[in-house]
Amino acid sequence: MPDPRIITPRSSLSEDDILVLVVDDEPETAAAHAKYVNRVPGFTTGAIAGNGQEALALLTRAQRSGSPIDLVLLDMTLPDLHGIDVAKRMRGRGLTTDIIAITAVRDLAVVRSAVATGITQYLIKPFTFAAFTEKLENHRHFIASMRSTGTDTSQAALDNAFSALRTSTASVSLPKGLIPETLAQITDHLHSQPERCLSATELGEELGISRVTARRYLEHLFDSKAVIKQPRHGTRGRPEYEYRAAPGH
Incomplete structure (x- = not known):
């Protein structure tokens, strides 16, 4: 498990690897999510933060060190800052790192605010490893689609890229009686x-x-x-x- 104060150097990763920051105030939950990340090929947990201020500090330091974080798995209910406030402060500092919200909060107003701050996907606790993997794979396909368009793009190319973020309903449906x-x-x-x-x-x-x-x-x-x-x-x-x-x- 990576030390929360140490960011995995990008030089130790392959060119296409996605470096992830896990943000959660529950140590066991954060550790479990970090393990999940490392089980998905092409994703590596770069660091773990236990609150919003620590997450912002790690993101800023990673950016300055030349090993920027590619993706943040952000809990919405942190002890010092709401996840949405963390996202807003990230954007205010010029950090365009992608964010997937991970939370048990189902309030529609919170979801709308999350989308408004640029959070690309929303994963509601509790979830299975399969659902977790699908969100990360969706993100990978989104990034790959965006890169493939070059400096100029088209409506069709953008539609294709953003469609990668949408989870297939059929893929997550359960047999009757299972929850x-x-x-x-x-x-x-x-x-x-x-x-x-x-x-x-x-x-x-x-x-x-x-x-x-x-x-x-x-x-x-x-x-x-x-x-x-x-x-x-x-x-x-x-x-x-x-x-x-x-x-x-």
């Missing part, structure tokens, strides 16, 4: 112990849900190739299956 919050809880639980195999019964007991419910979510994750499923040997009676997080998901 994103429980799916995120199960996904995070599996990824917190990636080498461990759990049955639906064991998972249900650990998360306080029924075996049937746990199995429905596990089967959905298996169909999505997010978990590995295998029979558990040595059990009597009907076959029992166990599941573990799939590498890279």
Whole structure:
């Protein structure tokens, strides 16, 4: 995990790598998001900030050092500044770094204010690694599209670039009866112990849900190739299956 006071030098990255600043006042959450970033190919956590002032200081220092941050994952509810205020101060300092808001806040007024400050995407907690990855991949495609237009552009080229930021509804839809919050809880639980195999019964007991419910979510994750499923040997009676997080998901 990178030291929050140290910015990863750009010289250690490939030319197309995207350097990310994670901003969240909850250390465990910030660490989890940083790990998520590092699991997405082409993205690297450059630094972690625990509040708005620290984020602004890190961004300014990175810019001056020649290792500018490319993307900020910005929590909206920080102890010293609201995320929107951080975004406004960034723009006031001439920092055009792209921002993805990560928050549990669902207030439409806050969302509108976030968009007005140039925040390109909005990710609502809790979320799955798949949803997180999609936002980062959307950002990568957006940057690639913008670069490909050269110094001049066209309406079609701009439309194509901005369309990359829109998440496909079909890609995030869940089967009837499954809810994103429980799916995120199960996904995070599996990824917190990636080498461990759990049955639906064991998972249900650990998360306080029924075996049937746990199995429905596990089967959905298996169909999505997010978990590995295998029979558990040595059990009597009907076959029992166990599941573990799939590498890279």
